[in-house]
Amino acid sequence: MISVVNFTKQFKSYFIIALGLFIGSIGWTAFLIPSEIVGGGVTGIATVIYFATGFKVGYSVFIINGLLLVLAMKVLGFGFGVKTIFATIVLSVFLWFLQSIFIEPLVSDRFMCAIIGGIMAGASAGIILSQGGSTGGTDIIAMMINKYRNYSPGQLLLTLDLIIISSSYFLSNSIEQVVYGFVAMGVSAYCVDMVIEGSKQSVQIFIFTKRFNEIRMELITNLDQGLTELQAKGGYSQEDVKVLMLLAKKKDSQAILKMVKVLDPDAFISMGSVMGVYGQGFDKIK
Known part of the structure; x- marks a missing residue:
């Protein structure tokens, strides 16, 4: 009986994580990416690569997260759990599939795309974190740096996101594009807190x-x-x-x-x- 209950709880947790990943993937592929808005995290890096080379975001997310997971296992040990690996794979698949569907943004106004995309990306991250999951990414980089240097992980993540979003300027020479990225990042961070605190x-x-x-x-x-x-x-x-x-x-x-x-x-x-x-x-x- 206990094993059945545990299986049911685990299945529910993985289902909720997958739902959160789906919501976040729509936020990226239906609003941010087609509007040429770069957000934070590994998905933001993958978006920059996509704008520069045309290489699909889902592929880049899978490769970058895979390399980071391997590196982190050597530096930090195997402490990420199955949920992180599951989230990495599912996120990559969702991004790959949905990017083929959403060619144009669902909303024509670029500012609204930044707001809606940020809300969905933040809600996604909050749902995943509330279930004890993680998509890895820049979290892993921050943890590895924090192991050898006494820096706050939160400050490291903010710094990394600022660098990623600011790098989009060199693709289009557009300050406007960078500002939209910061708007999406701010909205996303707020939504993460709202979802996590709301569940607690x-x-x-x-x-x-x-x-x-x-x-x-x-x-x-x-x-x-x-x-x-x-x-x-x-x-x-x-x-x-x-x-x-x-x-x-x-x-x-x-x-x-x-x-x-x-x-x-x-x-x-x-x-x-x-x-x-x-x-x-x-x-x-x-």
């Missing part, structure tokens, strides 16, 4: 109820929620009461509220967002 948002809930045991058992058995029992005393009544305190994902909060409403319509509930939750079932302290 948690809430803290206090439940004051006379049907304490029923709600406690419902939370544990049917909603699979961990909780803590608190001993308290009413400030006015001075009666001893029990309070349920639990931390849950924001997406699960509505199910909890509806359950409490059904079992005890008179229950008093306090719910607030928390900055971060670390431990089993939530984030890991890094």
